[in-house]
Amino acid sequence: xxxxxxxxxxxxxxxxFGTVQALVDVHVRVRAGEFLSxxxxxxxxxxTLLKTIAGLVAPDSGRVVVGGRTVEGxxxxxxxxxxxxxxxxxxxxxxxxxxxxxxxxxxxxxxxERARGMIAKVGLAGFEHAYPAQLSGGMQQRVGLxxxxxxxxxxxxxxxxxxxxxxQTRRVFQDDLLxxxxxxxxxxxxxxxxxxxxxxxxxxxxxxxxxxxRVHQVLDVPLxxxxxxxxxxxxxxxxxxxxxxxxxxxxxx
Amino acid sequence: MVVALRAASVIAxxxxxxxxxxxxxxxxxxxxxxxLTALVALLRSGAILSATATSLQSLALGFGIAIAVGxxxxxxxxxxxxxxxxxxxxxxxxIALPTAALIPLVILSFGINILSxxxxxxxxxxxxxxxxxxxxxRDVRPRLLEMAHAFDASRWQVFVRIVLPSALPMILxxxxxxxSRAFVGLIVAELLLSPFGLGRLxxxxxSMFEHDRMFATVLWTLLLAGVxxxxxxxxxxxxxxxxx
Numbered sequence: 001x002x003x004x005x006x007x008x009x010x011x012x013x014x015x016x017f018g019t020v021q022a023l024v025d026v027h028v029r030v031r032a033g034e035f036l037s038x039x040x041x042x043x044x045x046x047x048t049l050l051k052t053i054a055g056l057v058a059p060d061s062g063r064v065v066v067g068g069r070t071v072e073g074x075x076x077x078x079x080x081x082x083x084x085x086x087x088x089x090x091x092x093x094x095x096x097x098x099x100x101x102x103x104x105x106x107x108x109x110x111x112x113e114r115a116r117g118m119i120a121k122v123g124l125a126g127f128e129h130a131y132p133a134q135l136s137g138g139m140q141q142r143v144g145l146x147x148x149x150x151x152x153x154x155x156x157x158x159x160x161x162x163x164x165x166x167x168q169t170r171r172v173f174q175d176d177l178l179x180x181x182x183x184x185x186x187x188x189x190x191x192x193x194x195x196x197x198x199x200x201x202x203x204x205x206x207x208x209x210x211x212x213x214r215v216h217q218v219l220d221v222p223l224x225x226x227x228x229x230x231x232x233x234x235x236x237x238x239x240x241x242x243x244x245x246x247x248x249x250x251x252x253x
Numbered sequence: 254m255v256v257a258l259r260a261a262s263v264i265a266x267x268x269x270x271x272x273x274x275x276x277x278x279x280x281x282x283x284x285x286x287x288x289l290t291a292l293v294a295l296l297r298s299g300a301i302l303s304a305t306a307t308s309l310q311s312l313a314l315g316f317g318i319a320i321a322v323g324x325x326x327x328x329x330x331x332x333x334x335x336x337x338x339x340x341x342x343x344x345x346x347x348i349a350l351p352t353a354a355l356i357p358l359v360i361l362s363f364g365i366n367i368l369s370x371x372x373x374x375x376x377x378x379x380x381x382x383x384x385x386x387x388x389x390x391r392d393v394r395p396r397l398l399e400m401a402h403a404f405d406a407s408r409w410q411v412f413v414r415i416v417l418p419s420a421l422p423m424i425l426x427x428x429x430x431x432x433s434r435a436f437v438g439l440i441v442a443e444l445l446l447s448p449f450g451l452g453r454l455x456x457x458x459x460s461m462f463e464h465d466r467m468f469a470t471v472l473w474t475l476l477l478a479g480v481x482x483x484x485x486x487x488x489x490x491x492x493x494x495x496x497x
Contacts, residue, residue: 088415091495099404103401103404103414
């Protein structure tokens with residue numbers, strides 16, 4: 001039932017906002033079903049790159065290909081999870097989770113059932129009738145994730161999804177995300193500024209350099225999976241990988 | 254707590270009024286009791302009820318059209334920015350306009366009838382309805398628009414699913430404020446132009462030096478406005494339950 005994950009090819013993408021060069025000739029290839037993180041100092045264009053893949057930002061030159069289709073605007077392959085959740089404050093958890101399905105014209109009954117299933121999957125069963133303002137940040141982001149997954153995308157694009165969530169909640173959520181990812185098998189691109197988060201979650205980490213944004217280096221993360229609940233953070237290998245990443249990033253500050 | 258505070262404020266107001274009536278501030282300043290007696294008499298005779306019915310017709314007509322015109326206009330101004338930038342100048346001027354001075358012109362155009370006072374009610378209330386609808390649209394969170402775009406929403410979907418519900422709290426607040434303006438407009442219109450309605454009752458009582466009747470009519474108008482505003486506030490609370 002889950003669609004086959006697809007490959008993403010970012011092929012020589014450049015983008016300027018006025019006189020600011022956000023991205024210059026960026027090449028990234030995300031493998032089908034891969035978990036890839038984009039990291040870099042602020043101003044490196046990582047969010048711009050994510051939005052380009054989502055079709056929300058049109059590149060000045062170059063192109064993005066998602067599953068063989070050149071991106072010319074938002075499409076059905078990708079769902080986006082936002083840092084500030086972007087929930088509808090006037091809608092319940094249920095209606096928020098249904099929102100993407102509603103926009104795509106899915107009939108009410110199917111919509112409700114699909115959203116309810118996703119709400120349960122992200123661990124919010126029983127909160128269907130709550131409003132966003134009644135939930136903690138972590139729970140709100142779970143709603144954002146449920147909404148993104150409800151439309152059954154092949155690609156999940158996450159823009160600093162854990163940045164506004166406190167540390168303990170974040171760790172639990174990260175494990176839940178890995179668990180979900182292993183079940184749903186999406187291609188995931190995650191923008192983050194946390195080195196630990198990038199290493200813990202990803203197969204590969206793409207380091208972008210700032211002003212103008214370019215691909216600086218790509219690091220492999222050869223930690224075995226499943227990582228969730230396996231005490232990976234306590235291993236010497238994890239510490240070494242985070243340190244390697246820090247050495248790369250430090251030179252870019 | 255709130256109830257107690259409300260009761261206390263009403264009692265304090267009545268006491269202040271009673272005190273003001275006893276001190277000879279002005280000749281024939283009616284006491285609360287005299288006003289109340291006059292109000293009961295006006296209700297018994299039916300004079301105030303028929304005046305109310307006439308006035309409420311003007312109010313409903315003028316205010317209804319103000320909502321029917323103002324809300325869509327404000328929404329269009331917010332969605333089509335150039336229209337908004339041009340139209341808001343006129344609305345600002347309309348708010349600053351000494352509307353009462355225009356009443357003779359309105360009478361000349363529409364005649365001495367319900368329509369004239371409805372026009373005044375409309376002019377008093379429509380800028381606030383429009384400006385709030387406009388402001389509501391401009392205050393939509395850009396991130397919500399981006400989210401809808403990410404799901405490839407059509408323009409119509411964005412308008413109905415994001416813009417309208419985002420603007421609703423401000424639209425409702427504008428309508429509520431405009432309603433109190435509509436009451437002011439109604440009485441001004443009837444005082445200055447009309448041989449009917451609550452305004453006429455106030456004028457007639459004043460010219461006969463029946464100040465208790467005049468005060469009773471003003472009090473009655475306030476009560477009407479208070480009830481109407483409370484009903485709107487309730488409706489607002491129901492529609493905006495999510496704002497907990």
